[in-house]
Amino acid sequence: MTSLENQIRNSARKFLEDGQVSCVIGYERDARGRARPAFIVKADDTERLIWDSDCSLNLVNYLHSRKSPPGKDQPIPKTAVVVRPCDVRAIQLLINEQQLKRENIKIIGITCAGTDINHQLRTECEFCQERIPLIYDVLVEPEKPVELPASQDAYADIEEMESWSSEERFDFWTKEFDRCIRCYACRQACPGCYCFECVAEQVDPHWTSIALEVPEKMFFHVMRAFHLAGRCVGCGACEAACPMNIPLGKLNRKIAKEILELFGYHTGDNSENLPPLVCFNPDERLKI
Amino acid sequence: MLEEMNILTNPNLATITGITDLATNIKLVQVQLDDPGVRKNFKYSPGQFAEVSVFGVGESPFGLASSSDRGDTIEFAVNRVGTLTEALFRLDIGDQVGVRGPLGHGFPMEDFKGNNILILGGGIGGAPLRPIIQTIFDHRKDYGKVTILWAARSPDLLVFTNEYDEWRSQPDVALHLTVDKATEGWQHDEGLITALIEKSKPSPENTITVTCGPPIMIKFAMLTLEKMGFQPKQNWVTLEAKMKCGVGKCGRCNMGGVFVCTDGPVFCFEEVKQFLESFV
């Protein structure tokens, strides 16, 4: 057992024993050795909690099902959640959007060395300069601090694609979306996607057909990426959830790159600033 | 070209011949099938339903509110709640729709013969019960006493108000009305249908009950009937569910292993009680 896991278990146990939370959302290992979300309600079950590089979902997503009172005259349940630095930004986002209240969440923050998708380090993690969550109630620390990667261009892959011709890019995405099965796993795994009814499923107004064909799939992914403009925290849960290995994160990273360039905004820095696309500056003139 | 006898994909074309206001946001739409041969063979029993297409919008199931014995036009009630019903509201006399059916099983009217009948209708749920009332009146001697308990949220939501006089004029028929919330001038009961059941004190002896309404109303009506001594096998209900194909393929309307479309929509409550999933 690694010491990180010990720390997670101990803090989870303490939160539960002290009655500070009614549930700890973390990871456990399934029969085949993969990490999967675990909902721990008993202190003795905290031994199931684990941490490794396979923990690539964003557990903040599960807080949506615990953000309102379970019944009449009942309080909002208090929950502890195991999160990476990028996941914490999603908490900031949801507090900003008045979905969550800080006092209802206990944050078990991980000092993160990066996580994998399909046994490969995520692109974001290769460049990530933020190894300690911005906010936390408990910080899980390794014996040796995580070494920061040499400061490089975090958007190198995006820039490479930008250098392609329109046609090449179009072919790239057509090929990727051909594989998409429109299962909506990306959307369902995303903490920022919490509309009651998604435009992809809305009947009235009717935005897109139910067909599982490339144009419809492209429509869905482009719209989803745009709805997350200035809201995506780059946690990679969409890519981790995708059963067809589509590099969806590239769309979000492209937008994040532009937003950083144009507005100097990085999602989740705090829970007060408005995202750039819902506010404006009368003196600014942008190239459109 | 259209393959014949393809009940799953091919609707029969029909033309709207009448639209009447039943209640606030509820209309009774009357259609006639275009093909005379199809029209002649379109026989159905009370409680069956049809999938009605508004072309370009889609298809939805509607309980048939007319009686096959009374003519070859088909009637169904439309409550403006969603996209398809909204589209139906925009149609006019002479417009074409599609009709797939008749689908599902109706009430076993033969087995009901010789019994007193207690009819409980809630809101638009009264529509699929109308053919039962019509069938009983057309064969009045075959059935015993008929009690109709008609409920709605408010007086403006009661359906078939213009037929009440005709119903009352039949021998041995009692009609009681109730609304959840009365408005000025309302002369009948106020309160839930469960209170009306208790008040009208129906005798379980030799009696069959048929109920249609929102799931929650069915649930409590059944509890009240049970309290008053009715056995589940005396009570019949017709259920609603989201459906696409209407013939047991699309998998949308199952309640446990039972499909509302093919095994229902009419069920004996004894059966419903054994469903794994709750209908509410």
Add this chain to the structure above:
Amino acid sequence: MPNQFEPKIVSFLCNWCSYAGADLAGTSRISYPQNIRIIRVPCSGRVDPLFVVKAFLDGADGVMVLGCHPGDCHYQQGNYIAQRRYSIMHRLLEFTGIESERLFVDWVSASEGKRFAEVVTAFTERVRNLGPLPLIGTKKLSKEKFQEVAS
């Protein structure tokens, strides 16, 4: 050329400035290409990027969004919001392989009838040169493909 490609262009015009500008172009008898299909909207800020993507999905080769000049918005801030949105949308479309030249956002006031005609002419020419939108190609392509597999 007899078979010259005629692009389909959907244009969203703000009710207060650009739509009035289009009106002025008409009443002043200034001609402009017939390729545009005008949709009147209350404000350029009302034009959800969803509309634009939907227009492309349904067969538009180009989309125009015209609003009031900065500072002139009838609702104070609509065009500023639109400006921010479309600056991002532009770049996202470009990234997915839909040439960003197919989306045109500009400001045309009620008095700029002549300018309206110029803008429309220039944009139509631009889209004509780009040719049909590949997205429709795939839509057709995948339709054919699936016709083959399905039928």
Add this chain to the structure above:
Amino acid sequence: MKVTTQNKINEWLAGFLQKSVVIAPVETEGKFVYRQIEEYSQIAWDFERTDMPPKTAVFPMTEPILYIEQGSKTILKNPPLPKNKIVFGVRPCDARSMLALDALFINKEPIDPQYAHHRESVTLIGLSCPQMWDSCFCTVVGGAPNSTDGLDILITKVGDHYAVQTFTEKGTELTDKLISEEKDLAIPKPVLTENLPTLQKSGEWMELFNNIFWEELSQSCISCRACSFVCPTCRCFDVRDELTAFRPGVKEFERLRAWDSCTAAGYRRIAGGHNPRDTQNKRLRNRFYCKFAYYPDDFGPLGCVGCGRCIDACPAGINILEVITRVEQMTEREKVNG
């Protein structure tokens, strides 16, 4: 036993490609899916179990079921009949899944004409599995890596050669054109995964319907549709009219049917908002009960062939095999206690 070589099979396939539609597993970015191919070289031979099932050949993700032309009169047309298709490289579990689909779409009245046409048009050429792969559990649900159910032809790799078995007239006819020799060849037994659970009968599942297990299991379910969309036996569909052309006075629509899944949140929501399956718990439970209780009771075969795709696809690690194991354990416990 008919025995042939890789080259001969390639030639054979090249022959088909000239006149009919051939659907075969291809690799795209590490994922194996069935696609119509133009050359035999596109076929991926080196796959374990494809990521998407060949169900798409008989039950496409999207297909029109009706063309509607609405002018002064409404004209309805059915889509053209499907062309004959050869589906190559079908794993035995996927062939069994088609039998399960047949039970619902064809053997139960009324026949689904769209599906029936597709089914009639396909010839299934199987490729047996030398072993049960990582997430496979076909033996739990009555299958085997070398099962022949539902196949027209089964090809098994034996050393450098391929053994060819035929089971239907269609299959025999096709293999006539395959150059092969008669040889005595022992087909090696596939390697089976051991210590798998025993699937309980539907009655046992029914007993556990209200067990708290389902609620605990579904906590991590994110209500996506991945499990159903990679499943070779899931068959729920949605139907909607889509506008395809518009000219003065005339509108053309396609009535499309596309895959849908009972795990999606809005699946049972009716107009007006009532949703009888309003929680993740009820939805996920329905998926398992459909497979192991309702489907066999209503239509005969199980609604699961043990391909294990949903285990690999689930983002939250919900494992159908674990569910089967837990149901077995709970049933045994009930027996001891009761």
